[in-house]
Amino acid sequence: MMKKRLFKDKVLNGLTFFTSGISVLVLFAIFFFIFQKGYSTLSLDMLSNNYWSVNYNLAIPESSQSVYTYPSIESGESFSSKYGIAFKDDFSPDKKALIVVSYVDPASPFKLLTDLSAGPNQGQVIPIQLGMNIEKIVYTNTLGVDRSAGVIFKQNASELVNILDTQATKLLSTYTQTEGGGIKGSLIATLYLILISLAIAMPLGIFSAIYLTEYAAKNKTSAFIRSSIELLTGVPSIIYGLMGMVVLYPITTLFKVSGPSVLLGGLTLSIILLPTIIRTTEEALKVVPEHFRSASLSLGANYSQTIFKVVLPSAVPGILTGILLSVGRVIGESAALIYTMGTFVNDSPSVTRGGTSLAVQIWSIMSGEQPNFALASAISIIILGIVLFINISIKLLARRFAKTW
Numbered sequence: 278m279m280k281k282r283l284f285k286d287k288v289l290n291g292l293t294f295f296t297s298g299i300s301v302l303v304l305f306a307i308f309f310f311i312f313q314k315g316y317s318t319l320s321l322d323m324l325s326n327n328y329w330s331v332n333y334n335l336a337i338p339e340s341s342q343s344v345y346t347y348p349s350i351e352s353g354e355s356f357s358s359k360y361g362i363a364f365k366d367d368f369s370p371d372k373k374a375l376i377v378v379s380y381v382d383p384a385s386p387f388k389l390l391t392d393l394s395a396g397p398n399q400g401q402v403i404p405i406q407l408g409m410n411i412e413k414i415v416y417t418n419t420l421g422v423d424r425s426a427g428v429i430f431k432q433n434a435s436e437l438v439n440i441l442d443t444q445a446t447k448l449l450s451t452y453t454q455t456e457g458g459g460i461k462g463s464l465i466a467t468l469y470l471i472l473i474s475l476a477i478a479m480p481l482g483i484f485s486a487i488y489l490t491e492y493a494a495k496n497k498t499s500a501f502i503r504s505s506i507e508l509l510t511g512v513p514s515i516i517y518g519l520m521g522m523v524v525l526y527p528i529t530t531l532f533k534v535s536g537p538s539v540l541l542g543g544l545t546l547s548i549i550l551l552p553t554i555i556r557t558t559e560e561a562l563k564v565v566p567e568h569f570r571s572a573s574l575s576l577g578a579n580y581s582q583t584i585f586k587v588v589l590p591s592a593v594p595g596i597l598t599g600i601l602l603s604v605g606r607v608i609g610e611s612a613a614l615i616y617t618m619g620t621f622v623n624d625s626p627s628v629t630r631g632g633t634s635l636a637v638q639i640w641s642i643m644s645g646e647q648p649n650f651a652l653a654s655a656i657s658i659i660i661l662g663i664v665l666f667i668n669i670s671i672k673l674l675a676r677r678f679a680k681t682w
Contacts, residue, residue, distance in 0.1 A: 310654070311654045311657045311658060311661075312654075312658065313654075314650050314651055314653075314654035315651055315652070315653070315654025315655035315656075315657060315658050316654075316655075316658070317651070318651040318652055318654070318655040319655045319658055319659075322408075322456065322459065323458065323459050323460060323655060324459065324460060324461065324464065324659070325459060325461055326456045326457065326458065326459025326460075326461060327455070327456075327457060327459050327461055327462065327624035328457060328458060328459055328460065328461075328462060328463070328622045328624055328638070329457055329622070329624055330410070330454040330455050330456065330457030330458075331454065331455040332452070332453070332454050333390075333392065333394070333403060333452070333453050333454070333455075334392070334393045334394050334450060334451075334452050335390035335391060335392060335393060335403055335405070335450060335451050335452075335453065336390065336391045336392075336393050336449070336450050337386050337387065337390060337414075337448040337449060337450055337451055338386045338389050338390075338391075339386065339447065340359070340360055340361075340385075340386045340448075341384060341386070342361070342384055343359070344358055344359070345357075345358050345359070345360070345361030345382045345384070345385065346358065347361075347363055347380060347382070350363065350380075351379075353365050353366070354379050354380070354434070355434040355435040355437070355438040356380070356438065357438045357441045357442055358442065359441060359442045359445075360385060360386060360387065360441055360442075360448065361381065361382030361384060361385030361386075361387070362378065362380065362381050362382065362385050362387050362405075363378070363379045363380035363381075364376050364377065364378060364379060364411060364434035364437060364438060365377055365379045365434050366433050366434045369457070369458055372651065374428055374433070375410045375428060376410065376411045376427065376428045376432075376433065376434050376437055377408060377409070377410055377411075377434075378405055378406070378407055378408065378409045378410075378411065378453075379407065380407070381404075381405055381407070386448065387404070387405045387451075388404045388405070389402060389404065390402065390403050390404060390405055390451070391403065393450060405451075405453065406455075408455075408456050409453045409454065409455055409456070410428070410453060410454040410455075410456070411427055411428065411437070411451060411452075411453055412427050412428060412429050412452040412453060412454060413425045413426065413427030413428070413429050413430065413451070413452045414426055414427055414437070414441070414448060414450075414451045414452075415448070415449040415450045415451070416440075416441065416444070416445035416446075416447065416448050416449060417445065417446050417447040417449065418444045418445060418446065419444060419446055421446075423449065424444075426440045426441075427452070458652060459624075460635065460638060460656055460659065461624065462622060462623050462624040462625060462626050462632060462633070463622060463626075463632070463633050463634060463635050463637070463638040463656075464635065464659075465626050465632075466539055466618070466623070466626040466632035466633060466634055467607070467608060467634045467635050467663075469539045469543065469626065469627075469628060469632075470539060470542055470543050470546060470607050470614075470634055471604055471607050471608070472543075473539070473540065473542075473543025473544070473546075473547070473628070474543045474544075474546035474547040474549075474550055474603070474607055475547075475550075475600065475603065475604070475607075477543070477544065477547035478546075478547040478548075478550040478551050478554055478603065479554060479600065481547075481551060481554075482550070482551050482553075482554030482555045482558060482599075483554065483558050483596065485551070485555050486554070486555045486556075486558035486559045486562060487558070487562065487584060487589070489502065489503065489555070489559060490558075490559050490562040490563060491562065491580075491584050491588070506551075506552050506555055506556065507552070507556075509551070509552045510552040510553070510556070513612070514549060514610060514612045514613040515612040515613060515615075515616075517545055517548060517549050517613045518545060518612060518613035518614070518615060518616035518617055519616060520545070520548070521541055521542075521544065521545030521548075521613065521616065521617040522541075522616050522617060525541060525544045525545060525548075525617075526541060528544065529541045529544070532629065533629070534629045536619075536631060537616070537617055537618050537619040537631040538617075538618065538628070538629055538630055538631055539618060539626055539627065539628050539629075539630065539631070539632055540628050540629060541617040541618065542613075542614045542617040542618035542634075543628075544617075545613050545614075545617045546606075546607055546610060546613065546614075549606065549610070549613060550603040550606060550607070553599060553602050553603055553606065554599045554600070554603055556599075557595060557596065557598055557599025557602065558592070558595070558596050558599055560595060561592035561593075561594070561595025561596050561598070561599070562588060562589075562592045562595075564592075564595065565588050565591045565592050569587050569588060569591060570583055570587065570588060573586075573587045593675070594675035594676075597671045597674060597675045598671070598675065600671065601667060601668060601671045604664070604667050605664050605667075607634075608634070608635065608636065608660055608663060608664060609636055609660065610634070610636060611634070611636040611637050611639075611640050614633075614634055614636075614637050615637060615640070618631050618632055618633065618634070618637065619631035619632070619633070620633060620637060620640070620641050620644075621633070621641075622638055622641060635656050635659065635660050636660070638656060639653045639656050639657065
């Protein structure tokens with residue numbers, strides 16, 4: 278009998294270690310894949326750049342000098358001494374070859390470019406900026422024939438400079454693009470979502486939990502409320518998105534908002550977060566020792582004073598854990614936001630306009646005909662970094678409150 282029990286214990290322990298090891302391996306495999314695909318794309322420029330590039334077709338005036346100098350040329354740069362501009366080779370987040378402007382002499386003709394595009398900005402001076410991508414440059418060669426050179430002709434930076442210095446007698450125009458492939462707009466929209474959803478869900482969830490834990494009688498009504506909250510936890514988020522469009526959209530129209538918007542997405546997420554905040558706050562209030570309440574009441578405090586000045590501050594570490602879970606849900610949510618915020622990556626989001634969160638931007642760039650695994654993985658790393666930072670911050674804050682109380 279003893280041997281049989283020991284054998285059964287060993288089998289159960291073996292299954293425990295085996296399944297735990299599988300979970301750890303899967304977790305490491307996910308992290309390894311994400312970092313392998315996205316680490317090379319990750320950069321500070323990705324955080325600060327817009328996703329969409331702006332295209333310019335610009336006229337180039339004649340050069341005022343015959344020779345320019347670049348005193349501090351760096352490795353990898355190619356400098357045109359004839360036109361006072363330096364280029365270097367680079368790659369976009371989707372690994373497309375680029376020729377990037379790295380230096381422009383103050384007297385270079387590239388400082389006085391004018392817009393050739395039809396519209397209100399036609400003829401306006403638009404100086405070329407560092408980091409712009411040169412798609413092509415139209416020039417007149419020594420035979421008087423107009424030719425073009427640039428990255429669209431499969432040329433690199435040194436080849437372009439060689440053509441400008443040896444073959445071009447006059448530069449006519451250049452087709453350039455600003456830097457793109459960034460996540461600035463989605464990062465801003467995600468921060469807006471966190472602020473809006475928590476500003477609504479936190480007070481509603483915390484006060485609802487206080488009522489259910491401290492005030493509500495143990496009857497069928499309170500049991501039904503708790504069951505309803507647990508039911509909301511299991512509702513698919515895409516149904517919340519449909520609910521947001523039908524139920525919450527009329528509310529946003531009161532703020533003169535039409536169509537999907539960050540405000541509508543924040544309102545929808547606040548409903549999604551309510552069950553999590555209520556349940557975690559309830560558990561945090563329940564673990565507060567009963568003698569805290571008894572001691573407060575015995576000293577003359579009424580029940581409300583006891584709850585809000587003794588019990589609630591003591592439950593802050595647990596409440597912060599619920600807030601952490603909520604922030605993680607906001608950052609990772611996508612299905613509900615597709616309906617309420619839209620899928621177009623907006624580089625200048627606002628509360629009253631549509632946009633994409635970081636998770637929705639991943640969905641957007643992966644749902645096209647040519648999925649961008651590198652950029653999607655880099656955004657995933659950013660999401661993990663944000664969640665880790667918030668996790669550490671809330672843990673430190675919770676520890677401080679735990680020491681205080």
